[in-house]
Amino acid sequence: MESFLKDVERRAFRIARYSTGDTEEALDLVQDAMLKLVKTYADRPADEWPPLFYRILDNGITDWYRRRAVRGSVMNLFQGADDSQGLDPIDAAPDLAEPGPERRVGTEEALGMLEAAIKRLPERQRQAFLLRMLEELSTEQTATAMGCSAGSVKTHYFRALKALREELGEVW
Numbered sequence: 001m002e003s004f005l006k007d008v009e010r011r012a013f014r015i016a017r018y019s020t021g022d023t024e025e026a027l028d029l030v031q032d033a034m035l036k037l038v039k040t041y042a043d044r045p046a047d048e049w050p051p052l053f054y055r056i057l058d059n060g061i062t063d064w065y066r067r068r069a070v071r072g073s074v075m076n077l078f079q080g081a082d083d084s085q086g087l088d089p090i091d092a093a094p095d096l097a098e099p100g101p102e103r104r105v106g107t108e109e110a111l112g113m114l115e116a117a118i119k120r121l122p123e124r125q126r127q128a129f130l131l132r133m134l135e136e137l138s139t140e141q142t143a144t145a146m147g148c149s150a151g152s153v154k155t156h157y158f159r160a161l162k163a164l165r166e167e168l169g170e171v172w
Helices: 002-020 023-041 046-078 100-121 122-133 139-146 150-171
Strands: none
Touching: 002 023, 002 046, 002 122, 002 150, 023 046, 023 150, 046 139, 046 150, 100 122, 100 150, 122 139, 122 150
16 A cells, blocks of 8 residues: 555645645645545555545545635635635756756746646546546546546546647647
8 A cells, every 4th residue: 555655646746736726735635535545445455546546536626626615705705815826846846857948948838838728627627637647547447536437537538638739739
């Protein structure tokens, strides 16, 4: 289990960060998902852990959106919206394998455009895209993680790819 969690940690963080746009919340969501997986499903076979973990993470992200919507509407009643953003420690970390300034700027711009485009995808398309592309889960594993049919995963994934290609054009 420890090896699985170590392997999935960074990718799960990216998924949570893309979904929430908040580094601290993403770290909390990943940690909560890991704890729930260990407490509830540690006795399951290792090949069942990926879809179970991503289902737990997905439920945590959905709950986060619900809490945020409620909290936001309550806070707006009293003081207006406060949407502060923190510094991303991964983005701020130095790159030890520096590719050179020209290439780095081009790569950073392309990655920034991709990240922004992923954030604009509808939630289910974003989930399908991140689980299939970033996590390389099978269609069946993704369906289990998302709580839907394999056909729905294929539809959401296809639509996500189409939307990203339309938006990003040659960059993609």
